Each structure stands twice: as structure tokens, then as C-alpha cells.
Amino acid sequence: MGDKFALRWKIDNATAKFAAGKAESGVLAGGGFKWTAVFNTNGEESSDVSVILTCAYEGRGDWKCETNLKIVLHHPHSSRTFCAELAEFDNLHPAIDFSLMGFPATRLTDPAQGFIMDDKIKIEFRINITRSELPPPIDLAKFCPNGMGNVTLTFGQQKVRVSKEILAFHSPVFAAMFFGNFAEKDKEEVEIKDVVYEEFLDLLDLLCSRSTKIADYSVPYILKLADQYQMECLVKEPEDHLKQSTGIDEIQKLIFADKFRLETLKNHCLNSFDSLAELATKIKSSPDYANFSDGMKLAICDRMLMLA
Incomplete structure (x- = not known):
């Protein structure tokens, strides 16, 4: 497949934002997805600006994608542009992280360089997606191996069969729910409220098989659910990911x-x-x-x- 499109971002109050160390875009639409971009000076206006381009892919798991990316800086006083063609990336989600070689914040905000006008800088990301692949669906059978499933959790119209014992072993909240003096103890189906079904599946997948790959986009809900259900065994993976992540x-x-x-x-x-x-x-x-x-x-x- 081939999908070419451009994301255009106008940075207002550019001088103050780069002096503070960061400029963040709003939502940029392109290629059927929502995107955000961040320019970061890493605390040093004289160092090359780092750029993080994130695709808000709303499905679960990593969207594998091969793409070519060009970043274009426009001269508002003329038709001239600066164009940096970047290497091919093999995974556009959750983010592309790169540096603008030879472009410190001081160069971008210097009027003599021609990139800033009325304290605004215009940026364009030209993206060409050459191939993409969606993640496989989660095998729900893994959550109740060997027919051990003995309760169905419902999330609105969606359901998943699980083992009470496995959940109770890892979570005192589920232990109290299934084996304490609560109404859920003897129910065949238990409604889980205010939890996103796909996010809970990722939590179960991490708990039962450790096959779910922690990513920047999944860290918030994995930590939230692990805290909500007191699953201390699931904290290390997202914490380790955060320690090495450059996208957060x-x-x-x-x-x-x-x-x-x-x-x-x-x-x-x-x-x-x-x-x-x-x-x-x-x-x-x-x-x-x-x-x-x-x-x-x-x-x-x-x-x-x-x-x-």
C-alpha cells in the first residue's frame, strides 16, 4: 500500500516556548489518524532540537508500519524551505523520536535565519506510509487455560471468560469480590464498570502470558488498572518502560x-x-x-x- 500526506503545524509564541524548552502541537489530522508533535530543546537552547511525532492509533497493540518521513521548515518571507529527509522507520506507533541535526532552538527563533515571522514558525511533516500491519487479536482462551474459566466478566456488550482463582491470587480486590461476602461471589456473570474492555484485556494478557508489550500509550491505563486492582506484580513492566522511554x-x-x-x-x-x-x-x-x-x-x- 502507499499513503502520502502532510501534517502542518504553526507554532505560535515560538520564542517563549523554545526558551521554556518545549513546543507541543494540538491534534494534527492526516492519513486517517490523529497525530501530535513535540519540539524539545532538552533544557539547552544551543543544542539540536529533538522532535517526537506520535500517532494516536486507537487500536490495541502496536501498529507495525514502514514509512518515510520528511520535515520541512518554511521561510515565511520567501518560497524557500529547509527539508530534512529522515531514514525509514519500521514502527510509527507509538512515536518517532529524532533530532534536527544542525538546528538548535536559537537558529529557529533567530529572525536572521528566516524561519520565524510574527513569533510564529511553520512546520510540515511529509509522511509516506509504504506498508502497515495491524496486531493480531488476543486469544481469549488463554485467560482460562484447560477449561478453568468459572466466571464471565462483562463490559457493556463485551464479555471475557476468566478464572476466579487466577485473578484472586494476583489481586486482593478480586479475592474479596469472588471469595468474600459480596454479591458477586455466586454470580456466573460479573459486571465491571468504568473500565475499557480492550484495556482490561491488555491487563489480563500481561498477567497471564506476559506477551503484551508495554508502550507509551498503554502505560497510563496499565498502571491505573494495576493500582485499582492492587496487582503489584504488574507494576515493574510499565515502570521499566518509563525509565527508558524517550517519548514521555x-x-x-x-x-x-x-x-x-x-x-x-x-x-x-x-x-x-x-x-x-x-x-x-x-x-x-x-x-x-x-x-x-x-x-x-x-x-x-x-x-x-x-x-x-
């Missing part, structure tokens, strides 16, 4: 660490800052600092004192 901002990682009590991730993120200026710039540019717990704020201050 360090502040967002600290938000996860704070919300889900991930001490290893918290220490990893804070120790990734090598200078007081870098950490201070990141904190000042984030509106989320006010929402951190007192414990997280104290840990951030302690790291700042160590770097001072």
Missing part, C-alpha cells in the same frame, strides 16, 4: 511516579538531571508542579540542593 517527558514520568508510588522511577528521573539549571528550567516550565504531593516536592528540592 520527565515531568510526566514524575507525575506517574508520584501518583502510583514508583520510588525507583522517581529516583531515576531526578537523577537524570545533571545540573541545577536544567532541573529548575524544567520545573518552572511545567504547570504540574503545584499538583505534586509534598513528598515529591521535597524530593525535587533535595535533588536541587544536591546539584547546587
